[in-house]
Structure formats: structure tokens, C-alpha cells
Amino acid sequence: MDNPTRCSVIIIGAGISGITAAKVLAENGVEDVVILEAADRIGGRIRKEEFGGVTVELGAGWIAGVGGQLSNPVWELARQSNLRTCLSDYSNARYNIYDQNSGKIFPSGVAAESYKKAVESAIQKLQNHDDSPLAETQSYLHLLINIHYILNYLFSSGPKTPIELAIDFILHDFEMAEVEPISTYVDFGEREYLVADERGYEYLVYKMGESFLFTSSESEEGKILDSRLKLNKVVRELQHSRNGVSVKTEDGCLYEANYVILSVSIGVLQSHLISFSPPLPVRLSLFFLSPKSKYKNKKLVVNVCLPSRWKTEAISNCDIMVYTKVFLKFPYKFWPCGPEKEFFIYAHQRRGYYTFWQHLENAYPGSNILVVTLTNGESKRIEAQSDEETMKEAMEVLRSMFGCHIPNAMDILVPRWWNNRFQRGSYSNYPICVNHQLIDDIKAPVGRVFFTGEHTSEKFNGYVHGGYLSGIDTSKALLEEIIKEKEWKSENQSFLIEPLLALTGSLPLTQPDAVSNNLHKFNIPWTTLSS
Numbered sequence: 200m201d202n203p204t205r206c207s208v209i210i211i212g213a214g215i216s217g218i219t220a221a222k223v224l225a226e227n228g229v230e231d232v233v234i235l236e237a238a239d240r241i242g243g244r245i246r247k248e249e250f251g252g253v254t255v256e257l258g259a260g261w262i263a264g265v266g267g268q269l270s271n272p273v274w275e276l277a278r279q280s281n282l283r284t285c286l287s288d289y290s291n292a293r294y295n296i297y298d299q300n301s302g303k304i305f306p307s308g309v310a311a312e313s314y315k316k317a318v319e320s321a322i323q324k325l326q327n328h329d330d331s332p333l334a335e336t337q338s339y340l341h342l343l344i345n346i347h348y349i350l351n352y353l354f355s356s357g358p359k360t361p362i363e364l365a366i367d368f369i370l371h372d373f374e375m376a377e378v379e380p381i382s383t384y385v386d387f388g389e390r391e392y393l394v395a396d397e398r399g400y401e402y403l404v405y406k407m408g409e410s411f412l413f414t415s416s417e418s419e420e421g422k423i424l425d426s427r428l429k430l431n432k433v434v435r436e437l438q439h440s441r442n443g444v445s446v447k448t449e450d451g452c453l454y455e456a457n458y459v460i461l462s463v464s465i466g467v468l469q470s471h472l473i474s475f476s477p478p479l480p481v482r483l484s485l486f487f488l489s490p491k492s493k494y495k496n497k498k499l500v501v502n503v504c505l506p507s508r509w510k511t512e513a514i515s516n517c518d519i520m521v522y523t524k525v526f527l528k529f530p531y532k533f534w535p536c537g538p539e540k541e542f543f544i545y546a547h548q549r550r551g552y553y554t555f556w557q558h559l560e561n562a563y564p565g566s567n568i569l570v571v572t573l574t575n576g577e578s579k580r581i582e583a584q585s586d587e588e589t590m591k592e593a594m595e596v597l598r599s600m601f602g603c604h605i606p607n608a609m610d611i612l613v614p615r616w617w618n619n620r621f622q623r624g625s626y627s628n629y630p631i632c633v634n635h636q637l638i639d640d641i642k643a644p645v646g647r648v649f650f651t652g653e654h655t656s657e658k659f660n661g662y663v664h665g666g667y668l669s670g671i672d673t674s675k676a677l678l679e680e681i682i683k684e685k686e687w688k689s690e691n692q693s694f695l696i697e698p699l700l701a702l703t704g705s706l707p708l709t710q711p712d713a714v715s716n717n718l719h720k721f722n723i724p725w726t727t728l729s730s
């Protein structure tokens with residue numbers, strides 16, 4: 200094995216969070232970094248592909264949260280790069296629900312009424328229920344946060360009819376899949392813009408990289424040539440100690456640094472693609488029955504959080520959402536394209552079965568492309584089957600909506616985020632009543648290993664701007680740590696010099712380890728009592 204490459208900071212992953220973190224470090228004088236990226240490109244879950252003559256976004260498609268008092272930083276980046284976007288209005292989707300049996304759109308009154316009734320009756324029930332988390336619900340915003348509860352109350356034995364299932368799917372899996380989407384809309388505004396630019400959404404990540412990495416000037420967009428960015432480097436082992444970190448890649452290369460920033464997705468962390476030595480901390484949970492009257496016969500869970508025993512549990516408690524956009528190219532349009540027709544819904548007795556459709560005529564007029572979104576179980580199911588089978592299923596659904604005469608699709612594109620071992624899903628999805636300790640634990644550093652990525656953003660997890668802002672937060676936290684270590688070292692010079700003297704025979708080697716205790720963030724032991 201060659202000598203290890205040595206640097207100050209290794210960044211694992213070149214998605215938006217990793218590239219942003221590297222940029223902030225470079226701007227603050229830490230340029231001695233190495234970025235290890237498993238794929239052959241930067242951008243991660245922001246990814247374009249040419250399909251049917253246009254550029255489609257396989258991953259992030261929308262800049263969500265625009266038009267509010269604060270400006271979404273990703274929207275700012277998009278404006279600086281003149282990224283072409285178009286406004287999307289999902290709210291119309293609920294008026295375009297196709298009945299599986301008749302192939303006709305439910306009269307707008309019926310669909311809108313079902314939707315309104317669903318929401319109103321749920322609020323009513325929840326407000327009457329004292330211990331409901333929605334007892335105080337007064338606004339639409341509160342409603343959005345707690346959509347899980349609404350749906351559970353509304354369909355107390357589960358949604359049954361195709362239209363109920365379709366509404367459940369739109370609200371639950373599509374519009375409100377994350378725990379607090381509200382922060383995005385409250386902070387940055389309620390508008391969402393679809394990126395429709397041939398350079399792709401990923402151009403923003405490339406532009407950021409270009410600001411601190413060397414690029415070739417051959418083409419207008421150039422190519423990142425900087426040796427600090429290493430593509431096709433799959434990190435498999437990470438060893439960390441109070442002296443530093445060493446990272447081994449699948450091709451046998453070794454890298455050493457003072458610190459690591461790990462930006463891989465929560466799905467990758469859960470998959471054990473990367474092994475940690477020593478292993479990431481685990482939490483011990485003790486269960487027993489309380490003899491005391493107040494808690495009599497209740498199971499008590501005492502989470503004994505021994506020093507540094509918390510990380511793995513937090514990682515395993517965060518869900519990952521699988522969200523798949525299937526693209527279909529047709530020789531001509533057969534779907535309505537007028538105003539408020541961009542999105543339409545198929546109501547089927549199987550929940551989430553090719554439910555949510557979008558045409559790309561607003562983004563790319565004349566492209567004749569439809570996109571259908573599947574999630575979770577349905578995503579995994581179609582990932583496991585051939586694209587031909589998926590096309591056949593999609594065509595059956597389209598024929599039941601638009602009739603037998605419609606043409607076959609000429610081409611299909613099925614991204615596989617779940618089976619991609621560098622992603623293992625689309626984005627993090629925290630439990631609805633998330634305990635803030637969970638997110639704190641997920642993002643807290645372990646010794647010299649710092650964690651970043653959309654899943655570490657308390658307010659904006661699941662979004663591109665969550666990834667971007669987490670990259671800034673993590674690199675700032677690391678910069679503080681670097682400064683603290685420098686200060687500690689200069690204050691404790693004697694501890695550093697004396698062991699050297701000992702080596703020359705002047706002193707016994709009994710001095711304390713010459714590294715700041717701050718570097719090891721042992722958690723203070725804590726306990727929780729829950730019934």
C-alpha cells in the first residue's frame with residue numbers, strides 16, 4: 200500500500216452538504232482538505248439526466264420555500280446562476296382526480312369536498328380530544344405539521360375507498376412527508392419552483408465547487424481538475440482516535456487527517472457500508488416494571504446513556520423515505536394541458552399505485568413527457584422489477600384514465616435510489632413527534648468525526664437547502680474546534696515538549712496525552728423516564 204495521503208480535513212461525500220462544507224473551510228483558510236466521493240461525479244442526490252430530448256432531474260427537482268420574508272439560500276444560488284425554473288402549484292392536483300372505474304375526473308366539487316371534509320373532520324375530532332397534539336390546532340400551518348395525526352383520526356380504520364387512499368397518499372407521502380416541512384414554508388415562503396434548465400439543478404453544486412477548486416477552462420462549464428477532489432473513492436473504513444483519523448477506500452488507498460466531515464446519507468449510515476473503529480457509540484435501554492403507585496404496572500424505559508453510547512440508536516431511529524420519479528416519453532400528448540392541469544391523480548384501490556402524475560409541458564413545452572411519482576414500498580417494488588414491467592403497469596393505468604387509444608410510451612427512465620448503495624433512499628424522514636435529542640444525537644460529532652448532510656438539519660431535513668445549510672453549520676463547528684485545539688496546544692506547550700525531552704532521556708514518559716480533552720465529546724450520562 201502507498202504512503203497515506205495526509206491533510207487537515209477529509210470530507211466524505213461531494214453532495215451539496217460536502218461541497219458547501221469544503222467551500223466554507225477554504226474560505227476560512229483551511230484549504231488542505233481531501234474530498235472523497237464514491238460516485239464518478241459530484242452532486243449526490245441532485246442529479247440530472249438526458250431523457251427524451253430534455254434534461255430531467257432524477258433527484259431533487261424543486262426549490263421549495265420561495266417568496267417569503269427570508270430568502271431561501273438555494274434560491275439565491277439559483278438566481279446567481281440564472282437557473283431556469285417554473286412555478287409549480289400542487290394544490291390543483293386535488294381537482295384532477297381520475298376515477299379508476301370510469302376513467303373520468305371526479306367532478307371538481309366531489310374531489311374538493313372530500314379533501315376539505317377530510318381535513319375539517321380530522322381537526323374537529325382532534326380538537327375535541329384533550330390529549331391530542333392538535334387540541335390547539337387553529338391554523339393551516341399547525342395542521343400541516345400534524346398531518347399524520349389527522350389522517351390517522353380521519354381514517355381510523357385506515358382509508359378505504361380509492362379517493363380516500365389517493366388523498367391519504369398525496370397528503371402523507373407526497374406533500375407532507377417530512378416532520379416539519381413547515382419550517383421551509385414559514386421561513387422562506389410557500390412557493391415551489393421546478394428546475395427546468397439543461398445544466399441541471401446540479402449546476403449549483405458545480406458552481407460552488409468551482410469557486411474553490413481548480414477547473415479546466417476548456418469548455419464554458421469547465422471540469423473540476425483539482426487533486427483535492429477524488430472521485431470513485433468508496434470509503435469503507437474509518438478509524439478515529441484522539442490523535443486523528445484514517446480513512447480507507449475500497450481500492451485500498453489510505454488517507455489520514457486531523458478531522459473528518461462525513462456527509463453520506465442516513466440510509467448509507469444505516470447500511471454499514473462504512474465501518475467505524477472504534478464502532479459508533481450505542482445506547483443501552485433497560486426495561487422494567489415499576490413497583491411505585493404512580494407508574495404501577497407501566498413499563499418504564501430507562502435509557503442509560505453511558506459516555507458516548509448514543510449515536511447508533513439515533514441513526515437507526517431516523518426513517519428514510521424512498522421517492523421515485525418515473526419518466527415516460529410519448530410520441531404525442533394525450534393528456535389535458537391547460538391551466539391548472541400540470542398535476543393529476545389516479546385513484547386506485549391500492550394505496551400509492553401510480554397515484555401522482557405530472558406533465559412536463561410547463562417545464563419543457565413539446566417534450567411529451569409524463570412523470571409519475573411512487574414512494575416507499577411501491578418504489579422498492581418497481582426498483583426490483585424490469586423497466587418493461589413498470590412501463591406495462593404505467594400504461595395500463597394511463598389507459599384506464601385516458602382510454603385504450605393512447606399510444607405506447609417510447610421510452611422509460613426509472614431511477615433506483617433505494618438500491619444505490621451510495622444513497623439507500625431519497626431523503627430522511629424524522630418521526631412526526633420527533634424528540635429534538637434525536638436530531639442532536641445524529642448531528643453531534645464523535646471525537647474527530649463530524650456529521651453533516653440534510654439529515655442533520657433540524658429545520659430543513661429532506662431538502663436541498665437543508666443539505667446546504669448543514670454544510671455551513673458543520674464546517675463552522677469544526678472551525679471552532681480547530682481554533683480551540685490550537686489555543687489548547689499553545690497554552691500547553693510544556694506538555695508537548697516534556698515528552699520529547701523524555702525521549703532524549705531527560706524525563707520519564709509519564710506526562711498526560713498532549714491532546715485537548717475538548718476533542719472527545721463524551722456525552723454527560725443522562726437518563727430519561729418514560730411510560
Ligand SMILES: Cc1cc2nc3c(=O)[nH]c(=O)nc-3n(C[C@H](O)[C@H](O)[C@H](O)COP(=O)(O)OP(=O)(O)OC[C@H]3O[C@@H](n4cnc5c(N)ncnc54)[C@H](O)[C@@H]3O)c2cc1C
Nearest residue numbers: 212214215216237243244259260261434652653662663666
Ligand atoms: C428523488 C428525490 C427527490 C427529491 N426532491 C427534492 C426537491 O424537490 N427539493 C429539495 O429541496 N430536495 C429534494 N430532495 C432531497 C435533496 O436531494 C437532498 O436533501 C440533498 O441533495 C442531500 O444532499 P446531501 O449533501 O446531504 O447528501 P448527498 O447528496 O446524498 O451527498 C452525499 C454524497 O456522499 C457520497 N457517498 C455515499 N457513500 C459514500 C462512501 N462510502 N464513500 C464516499 N462517498 C460516499 C454519495 O455518492 C453522495 O455524493 C430529493 C431527493 C431525491 C432522491
